[in-house]
Amino acid sequence: MTRSSFNTGWRVRPKMSPFAALQGGGDEGTSVTLPHDALVTLPRSAEAAGTGHTGFFPDGAFEYVKTLDVPEAWRGKRVSVEFQGVYRDAMVYVNGTFAGQRPNGYTPFRVALDPFLRYGEPNTIRVDARAHEDSRWYSGAGIYRDVVLEVTDFVHIEYPGVRIATPDIDEERAVVVVVTPVTNESTATTTVRVRTELRGPGGTVVATDAAPVTLRAGGSAVVRQRLYLPAPTLWSVDTPHLYTAGSVLDAADRVLDGATTTFGIRSLRVDPTHGLRINGETVKLRGACIHHDNGPLGAAAIGRAEERRVELLKKAGFNAIRSAHNPISPAMLDACDRLGMLVMDETADVWTEAKTPFDYSLAFPEWWERDIEALVAKDFNHPSVIFYSIGNEIFETGDALGSEWGRTLAEKVRSLDDTRLVTNGINPFVSLLSDVANMAREHATSADAGADGGVNAMMNLAGFMDQLTASAMATERTEASFSMLDVAGLNYGDARYELDREQFPNRVIVGSETFPPRIANNWRLVLDNPHVLGDFTWTGWDYLGEVGIGRTQYANAAPEFQAPYPWISARVGDLDITGQRRPISYYREIVFGLRTEPYVAVLRPENYGRPVLPGQWAWSDAIASWSWDVETGTPITVEVYSDGDEVELLLNGRTVRRATPGVSRPFVTEFDIPYEVGELEAIAYRDGAELGRVSLQSAHGPVQLSVVADRTEIRADDSDLSFIAIELRDANGNLASDRDVLVRVAIDGVAVLQALGSARPDTEESFHTGEHTTYDGRALAVVRPTGIGPITISVSADGFESVTTVLEAAPAADAVVSAIA
DSSP states (O other), rough: OEEEOSSSSSHHHHOOOOHHTTOOOSSSEEEEEESSOOOOOOOTTTTTTTTTGGGTOOOOOEEEEEEEEOOOGGGGGEEEESOOOOSEEEEEEEEEEEEEOOOOOOEEEEEEEGGGGOTEEEEEEEEEEEESSSSSSOOOOOOOOOOOEEEOOOOOTTOOOOOEEEEOOOOOEEEEEEEEEEEEOSSSSSEEEEEEEEEEESSSEEEEEEEEEEEEOOOEEEEEEEEEEOOOOOOOOOOOOOEEEEEEEEEEEEEEEEEEEEEOOOOOEEETTTTTTTTTEEEOOEEEEEEEEOOGGOOOOOOOHHHHHHHHHHTTTEEEEEEESOOHHHHHHHHHHHHOOEEEEESSOOOOSSSSSSSSGGGGGHHHHHHHHHHHHHHHOOOTEEEEEEEEEEEESSSSTTHHHHHHEEEHHHHHHHHSSSEEEHHHHHTTTHHHHHHHHHOOOOOOSSTTTTHHHHHHHHHHHHHHHHHHHHHHHHHHHHHHSSSEEEEEEEGGHHHHHHHHHHHHEEEEOGGGGGGHHHHHHHHHTTEEEEEESSSSSSSSSSSSTOOEEETTTOOOOOTTTTTBBBBSSSTTTSOOOOOOHHHHHHHTOOOOOOOEEEEEEGGGTTEEETTTOOOOEEEEEOOOOOOOTOOOEEEEEOOEEEEEEETTTEEEEEEOOOSSTTEEEEEEEESSSSSSEEEEEETTTTEEEEEEEEOHHHHHEEEEEOOSSEESTTTEEEEEEEEEHHHHHHBBOOOOOOOOOEEEEEEEEEEEEOOOOOOOOOSSEEEEBBTTEEEEEEEEESSEEEEEEEEEETTTEEEEEEEEEESSOEEEEEOOO
16 A cells, blocks of 8 residues: 655645636646645635634636546555545545545545546546535635545555544553454455554554455455463553554465554543543643644645644643634644644534534435534544534524534434544533524624624623523523433533533533633632633634634724624634733633743733723733833833732832732732833742742844744655744844734745745735735744745834844655555
8 A cells, every 4th residue: 555645746726617728718727746735825805704703805717637647457446536635525526536425624535536547648527516605704715735645556455444442441451453454356256365554652663463364256354363462561641652553464375465553552531520530640621722724824734734733732731622613633643642732622513503504414324424424533533533423503402403413413422433532522502592592682782793602792791691601591401412311511601511520420621711810710710629620721822714703892982792894803712813821811821730930911001091891701911011002100100920929020120019819710829010121020929938030121222033943854745834033123133023024935945935924813915925924023924834945034124124034944754654665
């Protein structure tokens, strides 16, 4: 078998009808390397079909075309292509003939090519994809995840490949069950031998086995091998040790097929007394919900971008992510395995009741079973995956008959994989929507809020949602939907945590989606209640679409759930769309008990004294900066986050005040002070002893461009990227957050500028030109290699000396994913 990247050599253009093509319309399209998002480069407008939900991006239909030279030697082979994600309603054609389809935009699927191939000549593969009012967030469009070409003999390991489980583990040994599906598509009965070799984290062979199997012509079989691995090294968040299984299929000393499978050894247990135990140790989930887009890259799930998100989320204190609200990419799963991040992988945002006019509900009744099978097949060998979530805020969960869909999905998952936990992100408020729809319409505050605008407006009403969530009606209506789960996922349901401990003593809960400002209260509930496994904030990483739901709103303007054009991002993540940590991220780290050093955040002085409208997703509009373009003496509010019982604030060495944290906002001490250029310092104390201190320095004197790459050497393949931080800093390295300029980026060498952007939430600038304005003194360039050799990145701005940095694109490992000669 060979599995090789099929990401290069594609062209994309807007979808064109055969009649237009007959008349010579359109062009040959643009050359692209996958993964690719066809939507993110299109112009945005206030009149876009999805409005603010999709970031004011337009809808669109696109076709991708690639030529494949098929050698004569493949006439005796099986040839197929695996698409790991095409958004959406993918239609695949080979040499003009329909070959396969997949309505779901997030599900891997495989298309057999050999029935349509012309051997010894070029063949054309075309993929159509579209996006049209089918999402409640920015979806992107096109072939936005990896594509793999697979070539096998007639006798081969059947897709989706080897499955590995570790059902019995102790300190002395682990039982490793390797299941290999084998198919014989030849016309003769064949006897083959399946050889399996396990290698430990260091690469040493630790166990082997071989088993023969005889296959009739056209027949198939499952070879199940039980290997015993001595003194296993366990996988966990802190020690993400991985093993590999090398599988070889041979007959008469000839290798027919083979595969390499990565897996981890870990145990998983849950109960209301001990909570979640991994390898026997209780783990509280410090979780982040994340959408699938990569900010300036759009939806393109390029391997390094997915890995970088996991790296930065883990550095920010998270140990778990929830893929909201769709199956996670294989590239991100690989990163979670390597880096040690737990995963809740989610099926979909809807079942049979639509949330947008053309969403997945149109395909769900026909395709749900195949999509569940694809989800489990994708996840089975990944130790990072501990939950399957069968939905998010599904309307049917409050209906006796509708909830039976949940039972059907849960049992289907268990029939395929009984080693993991089944949950569902149930929002009791949404489950009761039919009862509160009239109230929601009355409280809708924005004409452009869309179909769910009234719902979200009511979710923002202080106390109302908690009362409804904890009501007897909610208890009764959701009982059936919760009863079919291993773990009850509660969206914005912290009002039920202690209530359910009494009413449902066997119910184990996870906060599958929570309001960010409530983390102090929620984390106390998590720590105090063993039956509550953890908290997943909305969200860990900011995303495109649902614009402005986490922004700060002020009382002198009418409140709106979403912001108007040109807002582009939700402004709700602990990390912004470029990967910079926002103040709430450091606050959360303190709440988690992971940080003893205080953190200083300064509210923007132009908003001083303005009454703030409370928003359930909104944090302070503050940044960690003491560089402000205001006159000396201008009043300004400073927030200090600390788990100490007292905080001292100093300005240029003078004590401003020593104060205690507030009651309404735990771990936050506020100070109103006059601005003065220099040093702002905070010292945290507990019982009179210093816990730690931190300071901010004003940028002073000439400001320069600072250009720093995350790595200076990258792989010359289609999965790697370099992320270039562009910042405005003074000679001492202090960030000049009060100055923003238009920066220009030029690339010389074997690379392209994949994206250039900032975290500005309300910009009309594109991410796909060579220039962009910084925001709070920062921008981010993303560079993608196109070959082997040096790459020179030049950054310039009017009034600044240009800065150049050099990368090296080194030869990558063989592009073949796995190959057995």
